[in-house]
Amino acid sequence: MKRVGWWWLGFLARALEPPERDVVLGDLAESGAGFGQAMRDLLGLIVRRQIGLWTSWRPWLSLFGVCGLAGLSLSSIVFRLNVDLGKYLAHYLTDLTDRQEVAFFLCMSVALLVWSWTCGFVLGSLSGRAVWLTWTVFYFVVLDSAWARFVLAGNIILRNPRTHESLLDSLQGTLRLLTATTLPLSIAALLSLFPALFGAFVGVRWRILAVRHAYLIGSVNTALAILTTWATGWYDPAHQPLRWPGVPWSVRLLPFLLVSWPVAYLVATACRQRNEEAETT
Amino acid sequence: MLGEFEYLLLSAAARLGDGAYGAAIRREIEGATKRRCSIGALYTTLDRLEAKGLVRTWMGDPTPQRGGRQKRMVRVTGEGVQEAKAFYDAVSRASQGVSWAADRARGLS
Numbered sequence: 001m002k003r004v005g006w007w008w009l010g011f012l013a014r015a016l017e018p019p020e021r022d023v024v025l026g027d028l029a030e031s032g033a034g035f036g037q038a039m040r041d042l043l044g045l046i047v048r049r050q051i052g053l054w055t056s057w058r059p060w061l062s063l064f065g066v067c068g069l070a071g072l073s074l075s076s077i078v079f080r081l082n083v084d085l086g087k088y089l090a091h092y093l094t095d096l097t098d099r100q101e102v103a104f105f106l107c108m109s110v111a112l113l114v115w116s117w118t119c120g121f122v123l124g125s126l127s128g129r130a131v132w133l134t135w136t137v138f139y140f141v142v143l144d145s146a147w148a149r150f151v152l153a154g155n156i157i158l159r160n161p162r163t164h165e166s167l168l169d170s171l172q173g174t175l176r177l178l179t180a181t182t183l184p185l186s187i188a189a190l191l192s193l194f195p196a197l198f199g200a201f202v203g204v205r206w207r208i209l210a211v212r213h214a215y216l217i218g219s220v221n222t223a224l225a226i227l228t229t230w231a232t233g234w235y236d237p238a239h240q241p242l243r244w245p246g247v248p249w250s251v252r253l254l255p256f257l258l259v260s261w262p263v264a265y266l267v268a269t270a271c272r273q274r275n276e277e278a279e280t281t
Numbered sequence: 282m283l284g285e286f287e288y289l290l291l292s293a294a295a296r297l298g299d300g301a302y303g304a305a306i307r308r309e310i311e312g313a314t315k316r317r318c319s320i321g322a323l324y325t326t327l328d329r330l331e332a333k334g335l336v337r338t339w340m341g342d343p344t345p346q347r348g349g350r351q352k353r354m355v356r357v358t359g360e361g362v363q364e365a366k367a368f369y370d371a372v373s374r375a376s377q378g379v380s381w382a383a384d385r386a387r388g389l390s
Contacts, residue, residue, distance in 0.1 A: 020353075022350045022351050023350065023352065024303075026344075026351060031304060041319055045321035046321075
């Protein structure tokens with residue numbers, strides 16, 4: 001087999017645990033199998049291992065809990081921040097002072113960054129080697145679910161009501177839609193998905209944080225949930241000329257709580273590990 | 282009760298003795314069955330057998346033939362021997378009086 005073939009096999013074998021990776025590549029080298037055969041063998045083992053991972057509750061919790069529950073809320077927050085940032089392009093006015101404007105965007109941006117990192121970490125920690133699949137689902141849920149909800153509800157239309165021309169009728173329109181639904185092209189999406197990706201990498205490697213780090217992240221998450229609830233309270237009714245109705249604080253807090261539930265898991269696992277270590281010593 | 286492939290794997294490992302590891306077991310199975318044995322089936326079955334306590338595995342020394350990579354060595358435990366024997370006895374009993382087994386017995390004698 002050529003060097004490039006071994007490179008591909010080595011790359012694919014990263015889906016396996018390191019000791020097994022070494023053993024399997026050694027077996028393939030010893031068998032003298034051609035590239036095609038070796039690739040089939042390796043893929044067969046990877047598929048079996050991936051299926052095996054889903055016999056545990058952990059990837060399912062990451063799929064439904066992080067991608068579903070937290071991801072949907074995160075998507076709404078990303079969407080909202082994009083709309084709020086859009087006012088600088090659309091030039092619609094608010095009664096907010098400069099200080100309030102800065103405080104609101106700073107608060108939302110930092111919160112989005114921290115929540116996304118936490119979600120990514122817990123996703124990686126729970127999914128382990130199934131992270132490539134759960135991360136992909138998480139990515140598309142965060143990027144597209146809020147848009148999809150608006151499209152399904154009829155608030156966003158993909159067809160021109162006058163000409164009845166659909167966005168999908170032209171190649172250019174289709175490509176525009178494809179890039180918008182697959183690439184993080186907005187500031188808010190970037191603020192969310194890159195920290196989440198980094199968090200997932202760290203989560204796969206570390207699995208569990210030290211208690212003091214978990215407490216720190218827990219405190220930051222809680223503080224940001226309170227701050228964003230407070231900031232959204234004076235942001236909504238300040239829109240001109242049609243003031244958006246004020247929303248009760250409990251309703252405003254709910255999505256922030258949903259998006260920050262993974263921090264509870266993070267703290268719980270850190271505390272459990274500390275207790276287990278204390279029992280063994 | 283063992284599965285068919287589990288029995289094949291235990292038999293191959295027992296026959297190889299101290300030289301039992303992934304690639305060697307695979308060759309043995311392919312030689313015995315005249316069919317391809319996938320690495321996926323081999324290692325997932327090996328994990329299952331180890332979880333049941335029928336084999337013990339550990340990492341062996343790397344060899345130049347394997348590009349300096351380690352082997353996963355295998356040893357059949359006492360419990361594994363018992364299970365394989367029980368499977369063989371069951372197959373032998375189930376095969377008594379059937380035409381293909383009788384032909385085989387005549388062929389061997």
